[in-house]
Amino acid sequence: xxxxxxxxxxxxxxxxxxxxxxxxxxxxxxxxxxxxxxxxxxxxxxxxxxxxxxxxxxxxxxxxxxxxxxxxxxxxxxxxxxxx
Amino acid sequence: xxxxxxxxxxxxxxxxxxxxxxxxxxxxxxxxxxxxxxxxxxxxxxxxxxxxxxxxxxxxxxxxxxxxxxxxxxxxxxxxxxxx
Numbered sequence: 001x002x003x004x005x006x007x008x009x010x011x012x013x014x015x016x017x018x019x020x021x022x023x024x025x026x027x028x029x030x031x032x033x034x035x036x037x038x039x040x041x042x043x044x045x046x047x048x049x050x051x052x053x054x055x056x057x058x059x060x061x062x063x064x065x066x067x068x069x070x071x072x073x074x075x076x077x078x079x080x081x082x083x084x
Numbered sequence: 085x086x087x088x089x090x091x092x093x094x095x096x097x098x099x100x101x102x103x104x105x106x107x108x109x110x111x112x113x114x115x116x117x118x119x120x121x122x123x124x125x126x127x128x129x130x131x132x133x134x135x136x137x138x139x140x141x142x143x144x145x146x147x148x149x150x151x152x153x154x155x156x157x158x159x160x161x162x163x164x165x166x167x168x
Contacts, residue, residue: 008137014130018123034118039105046098053092053145061137062146 008061016065019072032080040080044073092145100149103156116164124164128157 026032047070054062110116131154138146 004137004140007133007140011130011133011137014126015134016130018127018130021120021123036105039102042098043102046095046100046102049091049095050099053088053095056088056091057141057143059141 005060008059009064012061012065012068016068016072019069019076023072023076026076026079030079030083032076032083035076035080037080040073040077044070044077047073089144092143093148096145096149096152100152100156103153103160107156107160110160110163114163114167116160116167119160119164121161121164124157124161128154128161131157 022035026035047066050062050066051070054060054066106119110119131150134146134150135154138144138150
């Protein structure tokens with residue numbers, strides 16, 4: 001595996017895992033009031049576009065980071081709707 | 085400008101601007117207690133590695149997104165230290 005891909009995968013791991021505390025807190029407190037729908041949906045559309053960009057560039061780190069982060073934010077969105 | 089770069093720049097704008105509410109709230113409330121140092125520093129190291137990755141790939145969207153997000157998070161870190 002190329003060095004640049006390893007750098008990208010380390011970046012992906014660090015920035016993606018940064019969302020775990022937020023997701024855990026939302027799950028534990030059953031509330032996501034500090035996250036607005038507008039912010040969540042605009043952020044998720046950005047993640048989706050990054051995914052398209054990563055697929056286009058055939059960049060594994062971009063694909064991995066953004067699919068996980070998109071998945072985490074989908075859970076946050078689901079929790080936000082469920083515990084309105 | 086290529087379509088893929090436009091997609092990347094749209095993704096960059098959406099995911100970077102998602103940090104503005106957090107920065108504004110930290111600035112307004114003069115407190116960042118809901119953001120841990122560990123999360124902030126691990127996230128910022130990830131952003132720095134993304135920056136290295138973007139420079140290596142000569143990808144304008146990755147460079148733009150991660151330098152702005154890194155800058156925003158530096159401000160959040162500064163505010164967090166200042167208003168301990």
